[in-house]
Amino acid sequence: xxxxxxxxxxxxxxxxxxxxxxxxxxxxxxxxxxxxxxxxxxxxxxxxxxxxxxxxxxxxxxxxxxxxxxxxxxxxxxxxxxxxxxxxxxxxxxxxxxxxxxxxxxxxxxxxxxxxxxxxxxxxxxxxxxxxxxxxxxxxxxxxxxxxxxxxxxxxxxxxxxxxxxxxxxxxxxxxxxxxxxxxxxxxxxxxxxxxxxxxxxxxxxxxxxxxxxxxxxxxxxxxxxxxxx
Amino acid sequence: xxxxxxxxxxxxxxxxxxxxxxxxxxxxxxxxxxxxxxxxxxxxxxxxxxxxxxxxxxxxxxxxxxxxxxxxxxxxxxxxxxxxxxxxxxxxxxxxxxxxxxxxxxxxxxxx
Numbered sequence: 001x002x003x004x005x006x007x008x009x010x011x012x013x014x015x016x017x018x019x020x021x022x023x024x025x026x027x028x029x030x031x032x033x034x035x036x037x038x039x040x041x042x043x044x045x046x047x048x049x050x051x052x053x054x055x056x057x058x059x060x061x062x063x064x065x066x067x068x069x070x071x072x073x074x075x076x077x078x079x080x081x082x083x084x085x086x087x088x089x090x091x092x093x094x095x096x097x098x099x100x101x102x103x104x105x106x107x108x109x110x111x112x113x114x115x116x117x118x119x120x121x122x123x124x125x126x127x128x129x130x131x132x133x134x135x136x137x138x139x140x141x142x143x144x145x146x147x148x149x150x151x152x153x154x155x156x157x158x159x160x161x162x163x164x165x166x167x168x169x170x171x172x173x174x175x176x177x178x179x180x181x182x183x184x185x186x187x188x189x190x191x192x193x194x195x196x197x198x199x200x201x202x203x204x205x206x207x208x209x210x211x212x213x214x215x216x217x218x219x220x221x222x223x224x225x226x227x228x229x230x
Numbered sequence: 231x232x233x234x235x236x237x238x239x240x241x242x243x244x245x246x247x248x249x250x251x252x253x254x255x256x257x258x259x260x261x262x263x264x265x266x267x268x269x270x271x272x273x274x275x276x277x278x279x280x281x282x283x284x285x286x287x288x289x290x291x292x293x294x295x296x297x298x299x300x301x302x303x304x305x306x307x308x309x310x311x312x313x314x315x316x317x318x319x320x321x322x323x324x325x326x327x328x329x330x331x332x333x334x335x336x337x338x339x340x341x342x
Contacts, residue, residue: 018321042237049245054283059240069239076244082283083251085275088268091259102260106253112321167304167332168325170287171311175324177280178315186277193278194285198296201286209282216278217271224270 002101004132011116011136018112022141023148024165025172029056030152036064040153047149051110051142053169054079056149058206075205081213086114090134093121097131105131108138115176184227189220284308303339307332 026047033043033056046056055076062072086109094102105117117134124130181187193216200208288308291297300306311328318324 038237042241045238045241045245049241050248051245052248055244055248059244063237063240069236072240073243073247076240077247077251080244080248080251082275082279083248084254085272085279087252088255088259088264088272088275091255091264094256095260099257099260102256103253106256107249109252162336164329164332164336167287167307168329170284170304170308171325171328172321173280173283173287174308174311174328175315175321177277177284178312178324179319180276180280186274189274190277190281193281197282197285198289201290201294201296208286209279212282213275213279216281217274220274220278221271 002097002128002131003135004129007129007132008136008139011120011133011138012140013136014116014133015112015137015140019140019144022112022144024168025053026145026148027152027156028166028169029053029060030149030154031156032057032060032152033149034153034156036060038063038153040150043153044146044150047146048142050076051108051145052076052080052083057169071205078206078210081210082111083109086111089118090114090121093118093127093130096127101131105134105138108135108142110138110141111173111176113137113141185220185223188223189216192216192219301339303332303335306335 029047030043033046038046038060046059050056050059058079059072059076062075067075087106090105090109094105113134116137117130120133121127121130124133177190181190193212196215197208197212200211202208203211288304289296289298289302291302291304298305307328310331311324314320314327315324
């Protein structure tokens, strides 16, 4: 038996504050789906199965603009490439667990759940407890996401655009970014990526995002090699 | 406007691709050892990717229009939020103070 109820509850409880940020984000996604002409069921399908605000917003924008389906799919896939890094970071912790646990935690992997779960794995050092904690964060986030996206779909357009609620999204990522700037090489990686993403802005399909990520990683590796050189 | 079938193609294919991205290394590194170079490179992915996500949302006043200036309320708000994130490491405080700063900056810039 791998399930630990107290850890599951602790995971859900620790996620509660970040729901404040999740609600406006979900509302924006719901509004986007509604504005792009999705039916209620299609909007629910997006939030339930894609379960990624960035991809949902992009999908809605591209569908509304009448972009080819392949472009929409590829663009959403490209923006989801960041899940690869979360997956890699979670991998060592989930290795001892049965495969169905790995599949469940993977399905519920998000920016916030990842950040919280990795901290828990590091603190407790117990795979069973950490995985139940990750499941608790993931289930609460998923359920809240469905409610907030649906709410956004039906009532979202009563929120004035002047409130700029969509700005909560980059702020949420900023809160994840700053703790990641742990030393010189990571700061150089971020700086290089920030410059590259602006310089490459004219690339199609938001390719600037993943290209800037690669530029940043290479810059970080070079900076680290230089720092560690004898 | 795209047909209803188009939406479901996007939902199912993107849903599957997102799931496979999330599962990828969790499944792979359950079976094989992580190469040292991959482990070293992965250390930089959060800093690089998150910066690449945040910067365009802040410094462009409209798509393709660069506005890296104190007259862009989003730049002011993002800098304030970054300071809060640096000091507190608290996501809720970062988002709350960032939004309050954005509203204040919007009001001040519109007024003066």
